[in-house]
Amino acid sequence: MDLAALRAQQQQLASQVITEDCGVPAEPQLIGGADVGFEQQGTVTRAALVLLSWPGLTLVEYQVARIPTEFPYIPGYLSFRECPALVAAWEKLSRQPDLLFVDGQGIAHPRQFGVASHFGLLVDTPTIGVAKKRLYGTSDSERLAHDGVAPLLSSERSLGWVWRSKLRCLPLFISPGHRVHPDTALAWVQRCTRGYRLPEPTRWADAVASRRPAFIRWQEKMRQVE
């Protein structure tokens, strides 16, 4: 693979990313979550897309896509590894979310083009990046300790937020993916967090992608309703 070419591609696509609210409804019908997991020493990529109701935030639909992994993990180039599987899962959905949470960075990226921005652009949907670790940008640790939230900054611009979503837990790194303003991104992540470190759309996407017990139980419960 040619990383220089991919870098140029990121820079070109990043210029199309919108970081103002564009089509984000005040009261969405559905909020989505997206996450990826791997199987068999990483030879298979498994992407999960979930749809949650609003404001109840209950799981109403999920779709999973499994495809061969064709790209290695390289920090800064995650979207090239994950987007193909995410698009495949997206195409299986019976309907689309009004707002989508993606596991990873949005514009908090060396070229302002993390996986949440890349996927948001591909499906032309408002997306928010919710990452568990920092990739790019700096924040004031004292302000985080004092307020529980601090801006995530680069020398050029505001990238998003570092937010301690739960006491005695490591903070989340929240940034706009596409068609969402930084303030709106933080507000929706906060509104969708219900007592756990991760917001519900991300928790469910992770549960499905990694086949957590919570998801297995949900499947069993639904099997009886059928």
Add this chain to the structure above:
DNA sequence: GCGACAG
């Protein structure tokens, strides 16, 4: 040259 480094 050295450290940092989403998932």
Add this chain to the structure above:
DNA sequence: ATCTTGTCGC
């Protein structure tokens, strides 16, 4: 990301 044992706090 994934694997895996023990430990800690609510």
